[in-house]
Amino acid sequence: MIEIAILGYGVVGSGVAEICRMNRSVIQNRIGRYIHVKRILDIRDFPDDPFADRMTKDADLIFSDSAIQVVVETIGGAEIAYELTRRALQSGKHVVTSNKELVAAFGPELMLLAQENNVKYLFEASVGGGIPIIRPLSKCLAANVIEGIAGILNGTTNFILTRMEQDGIDFAGALTEAQSLGYAEQDPVADVDGIDACRKIAILASIATGQYIDSTLIYTEGIRNITSEDMAYAFRLGCKLKLIGRYQRLPDETCRLIVAPMFVPRDHPIAVADGVFNAILVDGNALGEALFYGQGAGRLPTASAVVADVIECALSTESISRSAPWRKSDRTLIRAHDACQVCALVRLDRSVSVDSIRETLKKTSIEWLESAAEGELAFVAGADGELTESDLELALSAWPGKVVNRIRLY
């Protein structure tokens, strides 16, 4: 028997309890033990819940209970969750979480604290929901230099973009629908503005490099200003429009990191992910490209990854070097956004002259597109690799009030 406690009985936390009950016998058959949820901490009351008898509001009951080996943190956020995770690790308990905000903000500190207390801090469920990605990246690709990672990492925005693309709904309508279906929070900022995807690519990049990547340093754009016309351009380009989190290793050992909507060719493997699905493409120098695809969110899928980590904690006595904390580097790992190369669709008011565009962007190539909206010009700049983000911003600043949108090509 593996005894666990769950901190936070919300969507994922209650899913963890349900899987431990529903799949008790398959877990028992597979590893010779079942998982027993001994305590559940929540400030709310759940009098009619099947686990009502395990509920407590007193965290000390959990931390002082030597029978509890693994603590599941499904509170979310980086405040109470941070305090309780620290206390759990200091109490000598493994901690397993789906909390990307906490891992992205305090990963190195919590991993170090786990190491000092000879326990594990695992977070497979923090990226890609139930899709196996953290363990494959850190273990199956352990013999690879990771050259790049690109992911559709947020199911909410992918649902919105898919509805806009396939059904012609506008952003506001698709967001409202996502909220009514429970795919988006009432306050959708973290999803819609790319913050959630940014935390996830930061976690993946930290695993790839072994060095802590601070998510707050990553250039991030969300999808608020995507319109039906942009979807028409996606069609013209033979692409889908996706919110992409991307890590690229550069030859000088720095890296490029960006979160932004991008046009992705329709036959690119990553474009397979529509709706709430996620897809993550990893490029290793020996493996080549591998894709991981599945439900990036949801109660049972995410809980499934949490329970897998619980099992690993309980069974493994792997040497501590394997889960060494991410190093904090004193040099700048992330290449300045301005200096990065870019290729983008640019939509300008038709009052801008073609000569002015040619002159302003003379360093790079321009490929004209048939306009998808009245009164505008559209072209792809930078396909020859001769355009930087700062070049592009400078060019666009030459036409104040005339820029309808600009969206990068993957």
Place this chain on the structure above:
Amino acid sequence: MIEIAILGYGVVGSGVAEICRMNRSVIQNRIGRYIHVKRILDIRDFPDDPFADRMTKDADLIFSDSAIQVVVETIGGAEIAYELTRRALQSGKHVVTSNKELVAAFGPELMLLAQENNVKYLFEASVGGGIPIIRPLSKCLAANVIEGIAGILNGTTNFILTRMEQDGIDFAGALTEAQSLGYAEQDPVADVDGIDACRKIAILASIATGQYIDSTLIYTEGIRNITSEDMAYAFRLGCKLKLIGRYQRLPDETCRLIVAPMFVPRDHPIAVADGVFNAILVDGNALGEALFYGQGAGRLPTASAVVADVIECALSTESISRSAPWRKSDRTLIRAHDACQVCALVRLDRSVSVDSIRETLKKTSIEWLESAAEGELAFVAGADGELTESDLELALSAWPGKVVNRIRLY
């Protein structure tokens, strides 16, 4: 330092040595140790090879060397490889392999022998080449009942089918091309007749069930009789034609297993794999569907998975229950092929009367297709779920010499 020996210096074995050298520093940074290839066993001579100084023809030099922790078996086949794997395990050395034939034939015995000697027998590279699938399936999905697995598991046949579909080449021409590119062996039987895919789905099904699935009991068809006309029907059906290995858990705790060419809808995630790529879809009762995609073969991709297993062996002291051998069941796990439900495209000589077809298949639905070849009738039978494999075979036997082909729908 992790000291290893490589048995068999062919494509994968030499790739393992190359990765240990090429990615030495990234491995050192990640796990605090590098991998040193101390000995390489091969009956051939490689006087000009960079590893020529480690070559030996004497296996005892390896098994008696207490410094060697991990033995990499990349000989292939189930004869010499079997003997040497037994001796390595009995010598107290972990064994890592890419040899699906050996795992499919002797997996339970070798896993048990490893357990008795308190070492590991790992085979991530045996399925999907470099694609992480064995470890994700056994660890990341440990909390799931595995409801189904479907895979494009053989890169050679997928290359041939992709060339036939996209470029109109016939089977013989595509096979010759695959051979000249090194994707197919001079004796292509194991690939073309589905034997390789069959071994791989047997390994995956054994992991899913925890019980040994004997690959020789799995109904298996290859792709030899696939023609350009079949590709035309694939197009008409909105499908791609793929060699699929499939496991389905049935409600009575038995399972269905089959390897056969199947029409797969073009927008199905598994259809993303063209050319030498593989894709494996896993359905867990908590996770839902997850897809794993990448290069299913090739020197460095496959070697990358082998080296990941080497690292796991060297670092992990995970309790033995996790890698418990597959149980051998005394009851029949695999449902009789004849009794399984099927939906298939049937191509008949036009001399067969429509009335005869309707009468012979009156139990099930018939959907007529526009013929893609002169002088034939084509229809899909069994879309209503009312047709078994034996029903279909019985029906086809009513028209001796008149059946052009019959291919299942996924």
